Amino acid sequence: MALKRVPLRTIIKVVGIATLPSLVVLSLFAVNERLSISSFLFGYIAVWVGTWMVVVPLLMNLRALTEYIFDLSEDKKTLVPELNVLKTIFNIPEALLRLRAVWDHKAMDMQMVIREGEVIVDTLPDILLMLNDRLHIVRTNRAARTVFGQNLAKKKIESVIPSRLLLDAVVAVNEDFRGREVEFRLEEPVVRDFLAVIERLSASDKGGVSLVITMNDITELKSVEQMRADFVANASHEIRTPLASISGLIETIRGPARDDDKAIDEFLEIMAEQAERMRQLINDLLSLSKIEMNAHTPPIDRVDFVKVVQREIKMFDLIARQKKVHIVLDVPDDVPDVIGERNELAQVVHNLVGNALKYGSANSEVLITVRVTTELPPDIVVRSHTRMLLFSVRDEGEGIAKEHLARLTERFYRVDSARTRQVGGTGLGLAIVKGILTRHKGVISITSTVGKGSVFSVYVPLYDA
Numbered sequence: 001m002a003l004k005r006v007p008l009r010t011i012i013k014v015v016g017i018a019t020l021p022s023l024v025v026l027s028l029f030a031v032n033e034r035l036s037i038s039s040f041l042f043g044y045i046a047v048w049v050g051t052w053m054v055v056v057p058l059l060m061n062l063r064a065l066t067e068y069i070f071d072l073s074e075d076k077k078t079l080v081p082e083l084n085v086l087k088t089i090f091n092i093p094e095a096l097l098r099l100r101a102v103w104d105h106k107a108m109d110m111q112m113v114i115r116e117g118e119v120i121v122d123t124l125p126d127i128l129l130m131l132n133d134r135l136h137i138v139r140t141n142r143a144a145r146t147v148f149g150q151n152l153a154k155k156k157i158e159s160v161i162p163s164r165l166l167l168d169a170v171v172a173v174n175e176d177f178r179g180r181e182v183e184f185r186l187e188e189p190v191v192r193d194f195l196a197v198i199e200r201l202s203a204s205d206k207g208g209v210s211l212v213i214t215m216n217d218i219t220e221l222k223s224v225e226q227m228r229a230d231f232v233a234n235a236s237h238e239i240r241t242p243l244a245s246i247s248g249l250i251e252t253i254r255g256p257a258r259d260d261d262k263a264i265d266e267f268l269e270i271m272a273e274q275a276e277r278m279r280q281l282i283n284d285l286l287s288l289s290k291i292e293m294n295a296h297t298p299p300i301d302r303v304d305f306v307k308v309v310q311r312e313i314k315m316f317d318l319i320a321r322q323k324k325v326h327i328v329l330d331v332p333d334d335v336p337d338v339i340g341e342r343n344e345l346a347q348v349v350h351n352l353v354g355n356a357l358k359y360g361s362a363n364s365e366v367l368i369t370v371r372v373t374t375e376l377p378p379d380i381v382v383r384s385h386t387r388m389l390l391f392s393v394r395d396e397g398e399g400i401a402k403e404h405l406a407r408l409t410e411r412f413y414r415v416d417s418a419r420t421r422q423v424g425g426t427g428l429g430l431a432i433v434k435g436i437l438t439r440h441k442g443v444i445s446i447t448s449t450v451g452k453g454s455v456f457s458v459y460v461p462l463y464d465a
Contacts, residue, residue: 179198301339400454
């Protein structure tokens with residue numbers, strides 16, 4: 001690196017200051033007439049020239065050193081200057097080389113930390129938005145860009161997230177430096193609920209990051225909370241109804257019907273039916289609770305599904321004869337076993353066959369089919385298995401309207417509440433079936449035609465698939 005010239009004014013100033021002591025001494029000699037004027041002038045000029053010859057190279061070295069330090073502080077890639085004068089005194093060039101090496105190493109470490117931080121921020125599952133003090137977006141992570149679009153930089157927060165609750169919280173945090181949490185809902189393009197945490201940085205560069213917003217999509221959590229609340233309300237209602245009926249009948253037996261044996265017999269029969277309804281409901285609630293408790297523990301047993309189906313069908317022989325329903329079992333030879341828990345799979349078969357008999361028409365047919373299949377309905381995706389066992393139950397009942405099909409596996413959902421209670425249903429059977437199949441990595445598909453009947457198809461992984 002070549003040395004730059006030093007301004008003449010600077011050189012004269014420095015030389016003047018450096019030669020000032022010599023000037024004072026020479027002046028004293030001249031005043032005391034120990035030195036002639038010519039000798040005084042010659043001596044001072046000699047001192048000035050000598051000082052000039054020493055100071056100029058030194059100043060050039062110092063200027064080069066100063067500029068190099070400035071370049072280093074701005075992370076500019078410049079060569080260490082050739083400081084010949086300083087090298088002979090303190091070996092400063094070698095010290096600068098070491099400083100450059102350490103500085104480069106620290107800069108590399110800093111760049112690595114920055115890159116790692118960027119990767120971590122970009123891979124965070126939560127939405128991250130960084131704003132400047134004018135509430136413009138400065139930086140985002142991948143989750144934010146996925147939800148709100150790719151081109152977010154420099155946009156105002158309210159144009160990206162049109163929520164008054166969020167904007168008011170952001171403005172307040174920007175003014176009083178106190179972090180806040182806020183829940184808000186966006187209606188478009190789909191309804192989504194978010195929990196946002198807003199923090200204000202204590203200091204920031206002009207136009208740099210001043211506010212950090214982290215957002216968590218709590219739509220599913222809200223949905224689960226609502227489902228839980230609905231479940232508790234529905235369960236309470238389902239238990240309260242037969243209890244109220246039994247309580248009312250007891251009061252009647254104690255009072256007006258005390259001496260009416262015929263009425264008492266009728267009331268006792270009704271009470272027995274209501275008690276049986278409560279028993280079924282409690283059993284279904286316990287089954288559902290057990291299934292949910294084991295939801296994350298997939299079964300590993302080998303189960304002969306055909307034997308399970310045959311055994312469950314025998315349990316419905318009497319009911320089928322009473323209703324004059326003909327059960328047809330269509331099963332090929334050598335059906336492979338499935339992975340599962342025998343009792344839970346039996347419960348699936350029991351619920352589906354029982355529903356077909358309950359809601360099927362009298363003097364009709366219930367067709368039960370067991371097959372190995374590689375074809376699934378277009379609305380069902382199963383990634384783990386290519387071959388599955390298909391168990392389907394087709395009835396010839398009234399059928400179910402299309403708008404109800406998607407909700408049939410919800411807890412306590414009924415197409416016709418009065419009819420469900422009349423045939424002894426709790427509204428939990430298909431929810432139990434879905435819970436069991438979820439644990440078994442299986443699925444259920446429902447098709448129906450009003451006036452013709454319904455088909456409930458269950459897909460379960462094979463043991464050797």
